[in-house]
Amino acid sequence: MVNTTVAKPIVEVRGLVNRFGKQTVHDNLDLDIMPREVLGVVGGSGTGKSVLLRSIVGLRRPNAGSVKVFGQDLQTLSEEERSLQERRFGVLFQSGALFSSLTVAENIALPLIEHIGLSRRDANHLARMKVMLTGLPPEAADKYPSMLSGGMVKRAALARALALDPDILFLDEPTAGLDPIGAAAFDQLIRTLCDALGLSVFLVTHDLDTLYAICDRVAVLSQKRVLVADTLERVAQTDDTWVQDYFHGPRGRAAAYQHPAAGE
Numbered sequence: 711m712v713n714t715t716v717a718k719p720i721v722e723v724r725g726l727v728n729r730f731g732k733q734t735v736h737d738n739l740d741l742d743i744m745p746r747e748v749l750g751v752v753g754g755s756g757t758g759k760s761v762l763l764r765s766i767v768g769l770r771r772p773n774a775g776s777v778k779v780f781g782q783d784l785q786t787l788s789e790e791e792r793s794l795q796e797r798r799f800g801v802l803f804q805s806g807a808l809f810s811s812l813t814v815a816e817n818i819a820l821p822l823i824e825h826i827g828l829s830r831r832d833a834n835h836l837a838r839m840k841v842m843l844t845g846l847p848p849e850a851a852d853k854y855p856s857m858l859s860g861g862m863v864k865r866a867a868l869a870r871a872l873a874l875d876p877d878i879l880f881l882d883e884p885t886a887g888l889d890p891i892g893a894a895a896f897d898q899l900i901r902t903l904c905d906a907l908g909l910s911v912f913l914v915t916h917d918l919d920t921l922y923a924i925c926d927r928v929a930v931l932s933q934k935r936v937l938v939a940d941t942l943e944r945v946a947q948t949d950d951t952w953v954q955d956y957f958h959g960p961r962g963r964a965a966a967y968q969h970p971a972a973g974e
């Protein structure tokens with residue numbers, strides 16, 4: 711477990727505002743991501759979890775507010791400095807987003823060739839190591855995404871997100887579409903990688919089992935901001951209708967029953 715009282719955040723979001731036309735999605739939102747933590751981000755549909763992820767990784771310029779990564783405000787950096795900082799992010803979108811015309815190894819090698827100028831041979835070698843790191847069999851490296859199961863595609867996409875040895879991994883609903891056993895295995899893989907590689911993980915999810923199984927803290931998006939970000943146990947006690955329905959409804963009770971030690 712992470713001791714959040716002494717460590718300095720590696721990402722600090724302050725006063726974030728995001729609007730689309732007349733719709734305000736975030737209004738003065740604050741959030742910290744701590745080193746080596748798995749932070750679960752939850753909230754009702756449309757509360758802006760994906761928009762928050764996109765704002766942090768620099769895919770969306772917020773209407774107001776700041777995002778500091780390792781103490782540096784991304785918006786004030788030069789293009790080159792910004793690209794260096796952004797390399798510290800590994801992102802896994804819901805769709806997996808692998809190139810279908812490239813093999814798994816080629817998909818992983820691509821950022822290594824494009825961003826750090828590795829030779830094709832070295833990139834291919836490293837790509838194969840990432841394949842193994844995510845628990846895929848070595849032969850998966852030479853397969854095309856369409857030849858893999860849903861769970862294997864997720865692992866391959868995770869391997870690509872890890873290609874540049876990021877400090878922070880951003881995952882948008884990584885277990886969506888997986889069967890419960892595949893989802894639990896993927897959760898454990900994320901926890902293992904976080905602990906072994908010292909990664910921080912920002913994990914958007916609807917999956918209560920994921921929260922109970924691997925998250926150090928949980929941030930709840932509600933009312934256009936982060937309503938609470940704390941241990942699961944404290945978050946579940948928050949006096950808010952959505953939180954109460956989510957954590958203490960039938961699915962929440964079932965997840966708590968499955969993971970009795972979580973949040974203690």
Ligand SMILES: Nc1ncnc2c1ncn2[C@@H]1O[C@H](COP(=O)(O)OP(=O)(O)OP(=O)(O)O)[C@@H](O)[C@H]1O
Nearest residue numbers: 730733735753754755756757758759760761762914
């Ligand atoms: N590019 C865009 N243009 C217009 N509106 C957008 C855009 N991107 C997001 N939105 C709106 O912002 C709101 C938040 O979207 P977002 O995808 O972040 O929600 P979410 O919390 O991730 O939802 P879900 O849990 O359903 O995936 C939604 O109302 C969405 O329609």
